[in-house]
Amino acid sequence: MNFLQKIRQQVTEFWQSRNRAQKIRIVVSIAAVIILVSIMLYIINQPKYVPLYTNLDIKDAGEIAKKLDDLNIPYKIADGGKSILVTPEQKYKTMLTLAQEGLPKSSSSGFDELFNTTQLGTTDWERQVRYNQALQGELAKAIEMMESVESAKVYIVQQEKSLFIETDSGYEPSAAVFLQLKPSAQPTKEEILGIINLVTHSVKNMKSENVVVVDQYGRTLSTGVTSKDEGDDSGLLNDRLAIQDNFQNQLQANVQSLLEQVFGPGNVAVRVNAKLNFDKKIVQNKLFSPVSQDTGEGIVRSIQELKEHFTGTGNASGGTPGVDANVPGYAQAQTGQSEQQKSETVKNFEINETNENLTVAPGAVDKLTVSVIINKELTNAERDAITQVVGNAIGYDPQRDQISVESMEFNNDLMKSLTDEMTRQQSAAQRARNIKIAGIILLILAAAIGARTFFARRKAKSEEEEISKAMLEIQQAASAKAQGEGTAEIIEEQENTVYSQIEKLARHKPEDVAKVLKSWLKED
Numbered sequence: 001m002n003f004l005q006k007i008r009q010q011v012t013e014f015w016q017s018r019n020r021a022q023k024i025r026i027v028v029s030i031a032a033v034i035i036l037v038s039i040m041l042y043i044i045n046q047p048k049y050v051p052l053y054t055n056l057d058i059k060d061a062g063e064i065a066k067k068l069d070d071l072n073i074p075y076k077i078a079d080g081g082k083s084i085l086v087t088p089e090q091k092y093k094t095m096l097t098l099a100q101e102g103l104p105k106s107s108s109s110g111f112d113e114l115f116n117t118t119q120l121g122t123t124d125w126e127r128q129v130r131y132n133q134a135l136q137g138e139l140a141k142a143i144e145m146m147e148s149v150e151s152a153k154v155y156i157v158q159q160e161k162s163l164f165i166e167t168d169s170g171y172e173p174s175a176a177v178f179l180q181l182k183p184s185a186q187p188t189k190e191e192i193l194g195i196i197n198l199v200t201h202s203v204k205n206m207k208s209e210n211v212v213v214v215d216q217y218g219r220t221l222s223t224g225v226t227s228k229d230e231g232d233d234s235g236l237l238n239d240r241l242a243i244q245d246n247f248q249n250q251l252q253a254n255v256q257s258l259l260e261q262v263f264g265p266g267n268v269a270v271r272v273n274a275k276l277n278f279d280k281k282i283v284q285n286k287l288f289s290p291v292s293q294d295t296g297e298g299i300v301r302s303i304q305e306l307k308e309h310f311t312g313t314g315n316a317s318g319g320t321p322g323v324d325a326n327v328p329g330y331a332q333a334q335t336g337q338s339e340q341q342k343s344e345t346v347k348n349f350e351i352n353e354t355n356e357n358l359t360v361a362p363g364a365v366d367k368l369t370v371s372v373i374i375n376k377e378l379t380n381a382e383r384d385a386i387t388q389v390v391g392n393a394i395g396y397d398p399q400r401d402q403i404s405v406e407s408m409e410f411n412n413d414l415m416k417s418l419t420d421e422m423t424r425q426q427s428a429a430q431r432a433r434n435i436k437i438a439g440i441i442l443l444i445l446a447a448a449i450g451a452r453t454f455f456a457r458r459k460a461k462s463e464e465e466e467i468s469k470a471m472l473e474i475q476q477a478a479s480a481k482a483q484g485e486g487t488a489e490i491i492e493e494q495e496n497t498v499y500s501q502i503e504k505l506a507r508h509k510p511e512d513v514a515k516v517l518k519s520w521l522k523e524d
Contacts, residue, residue: 029451036447040440049076049085052094053104056082060104067098095183104151132156139202143177143195148185153178156203174210175199181215192221240278243363248272255370255393259386267375267410272394275367281360286353308342368394368401378407 018026052075053064061081068075068084073094076085086094098104136154143152155178159171177195181187196211213222249272256270370390378386386405390396396403 025455029448029455032451033444033447037440037444040443044436044440047074047087050088050091051078052084052086052091054079054083056084056104058082064098064103067103068094071097132158135202139177139199142198143179146187146191146194148181148187148191149179150182150185151180154199156199158203172210173203173206175203175206175212177211177213179213179215179221187221196222240276244274244276247276248274251368251370251394255372255390258389258393259372259374263374263376269373269375269410271371273369273371274365277364277366278362280362281358283356283358283360285356285358287356302348304346306342306344308340311339366400368396370394370401370403372403372405373410374405374407375410376407378405383407 015023053060056064058081061077061084064084065075065077068086071094073086073090077083078085136156139154140152143149143154155176156173157175158173177199179187192213195213196208199211200206200208211222212220214220251274252270252272255272256268259268259270260266372386372390374386383405387403390403390405391401394401394403
């Protein structure tokens with residue numbers, strides 16, 4: 001607090017010791033420094049602009065500018081309205097936003113330009129060339145209507161017709177299509193096939209194998225594009241692979257996030273390999289079971305009982321079934337007294353019958369293989385615990401799945417190099433900021449020193465003029481006194497006033513007074 005009060009007191013004393021002209025100069029100097037610093041900060045903080053689109057059609061440029069105004073995105077127009085610039089931070093986001101709106105649109109010429117610019121005296125060759133250009137423009141416009149295409153160029157090569165040279169009947173025209181794809185867009189196989197068919201049916205004698213489609217990355221998109229049926233099979237295979245990859249990635253992410261909570265991020269590597277069965281199955285089952293689980297018997301459906309009882313001598317009544325029963329009997333010896341009993345019971349039971357028709361949806365898991373690597377030495381107990389945790393996370397089936405847990409030291413060279421590169425970039429950015437700050441400080445100091453030097457020179461010149469004026473007044477007073485001009489009181493009063501001014505100047509600015517006197521002595 002005392003330090004602040006001391007500074008405040010010094011500033012107050014300094015300000016009060018200045019005269020009005022000095023105060024004005026100080027205020028002007030401070031204002032000039034503030035304005036200069038503000039201008040420098042404004043220039044330094046002025047956003048940089050990079051090209052968003054170049055070589056635009058005027059109509060496209062107008063639509064893009066209107067859309068940017070609606071989105072409140074700052075931009076600049078260059079190259080006579082053919083280029084639009086935005087800040088680097090807004091570039092790719094703006095491109096995606098404009099792509100969703102279908103901007104920029106086509107700027108290719110077509111048949112309209114051909115009909116509007118037809119002139120008399122045009123030769124057949126010129127008409128053929130212009131027709132070819134118009135056809136290329138129309139095809140490009142049609143291709144640009146596709147969702148994934150930002151712009152397109154079509155180049156058609158046809159045999160030149162001549163009245164004097166017989167044309168080759170076996171000549172086949174060819175075409176090349178260049179696609180500028182939208183950001184993060186990839187045309188489907190059906191779209192590429194549609195482009196080929198469009199060009200093929202627009203040019204006479206054009207065959208599909210003579211049409212080449214290339215994108216801005218130099219990839220030949222027309223390679224391997226065949227019929228739609230083959231495309232459907234390929235699409236089905238791609239869908240199945242996508243389902244399998246999604247399933248594997250989901251399991252992998254679940255296991256990795258679970259283990260990283262224990263061992264820390266970057267210390268766990270997990271890979272999941274899933275074998276899915278995409279065959280559709282229909283299973284029919286017929287099950288039989290007793291009605292009563294306690295006795296194991298069902299419901300009695302029918303009972304048949306047979307009882308026979310024979311008492312007496314001789315054989316039992318009744319003959320023998322079959323042919324022997326029709327043969328006359330012969331006398332037999334009596335066997336004496338006999339007794340015979342027979343009992344037979346037959347029961348028919350009903351049991352439960354269950355019929356099941358099951359449809360197994362495709363995508364069932366046939367086998368899971370999970371590999372886990374930990375960046376740490378593991379004991380057998382820890383390895384078993386990790387295996388148990390991973391098994392619970394994936395729904396482990398010991399008859400089907402396999403889990404492998406190993407401990408290995410990770411190679412962090414890539415991560416270290418990335419970290420070093422990031423640190424280097426941060427250091428470079430910090431150095432750049434420090435250089436900017438140092439430059440601003442140097443500019444401020446230079447401006448302050450320049451202003452101080454300028455005003456010091458003006459002040460010295462003013463004081464020198466004031467001293468010269470005072471000395472001149474002394475000379476004039478002495479001359480008037482010598483010549484007897486004026487009254488003695490007036491002359492004395494003038495002398496006293498001039499002497500007091502000189503005394504004051506000599507007391508406060510002795511060096512300046514000495515310089516003036518030396519200059520006068522040199523002049524004399």
